[in-house]
Amino acid sequence: MTFVGKILVIIIMAFALLFLGITTVVFTTASDWKAETEKQRQRVIEPLERKNRDAIELVKERDEELKKSRLEHDAAKKDLQNRVASLEDEIKRLQADVTTTRGALETAQTNTRTALDEADARRKETDLIREQKSAVEKQANEFKLRQTELVEKIRELTRQLETAVTNNKDLRDRVDRLGVALRSAGLSDDPNHYKSLSAPPPVQGEVARVDRRNQRVELTIGSDDGLVPGHELYLYRTMPRPQYLGKVRIISVDPDQAVGQVVGGILHGIQIQEGDHVSTSLRAL
Numbered sequence: 001m002t003f004v005g006k007i008l009v010i011i012i013m014a015f016a017l018l019f020l021g022i023t024t025v026v027f028t029t030a031s032d033w034k035a036e037t038e039k040q041r042q043r044v045i046e047p048l049e050r051k052n053r054d055a056i057e058l059v060k061e062r063d064e065e066l067k068k069s070r071l072e073h074d075a076a077k078k079d080l081q082n083r084v085a086s087l088e089d090e091i092k093r094l095q096a097d098v099t100t101t102r103g104a105l106e107t108a109q110t111n112t113r114t115a116l117d118e119a120d121a122r123r124k125e126t127d128l129i130r131e132q133k134s135a136v137e138k139q140a141n142e143f144k145l146r147q148t149e150l151v152e153k154i155r156e157l158t159r160q161l162e163t164a165v166t167n168n169k170d171l172r173d174r175v176d177r178l179g180v181a182l183r184s185a186g187l188s189d190d191p192n193h194y195k196s197l198s199a200p201p202p203v204q205g206e207v208a209r210v211d212r213r214n215q216r217v218e219l220t221i222g223s224d225d226g227l228v229p230g231h232e233l234y235l236y237r238t239m240p241r242p243q244y245l246g247k248v249r250i251i252s253v254d255p256d257q258a259v260g261q262v263v264g265g266i267l268h269g270i271q272i273q274e275g276d277h278v279s280t281s282l283r284a285l
Contacts, residue, residue: 204278229253
């Protein structure tokens, strides 16, 4: 039963008691009903009136309390509705957060798997780099050893080059001296001239004239016999006995005569004479 119902029941009971008291007074007081009524009123009605007033006051208080309770109820209801709406909004926000969090979690899981795959790839790459580094270090050590060997070889080649340069200088000096000697002997100092020089043909001739230094001779054979500058002939004497004198190099030719330069000197310093023989071989001795 609600609070209002209880108030109504109390009011009804109060009126019922009131009417009951009146009825009792009517039936019990017959002669001096006014005095008796007044007494009854004072004895019954006034307490009832007081109770009625108290009940009315109580009803008013209860009504005020009811109004206040209604206001509080409405305020509590409104507050509860606001809280429910707020909670619904919070639930929606939390659901959105859950959806976002789920998406972020899935993204994080995907990123984690990707990171794990990348980490595994990095690990494999690191292992490969470590192996390559080891191979490079080994190769570097081999290169160092090879470099040491090459440095030693370069030093040896440098020494050989210095020696070769020195020898080349010596050879150049010797070539220069030989060139001077060849030119002073009336011969060409061009190596190409001697590269193309062929062996002299089989010829035989005599000395027609001799210079005073016993170094040059004029011969009775020339270019018609196949001689060219650079050919060398044996010089010998047949009378009074066969005797080898030395070698003569042709320095100039004419069709029927040639001029030769003694090569290396004459044996025992013998004086060359007109009529001495020259030939490409010593078979005539």
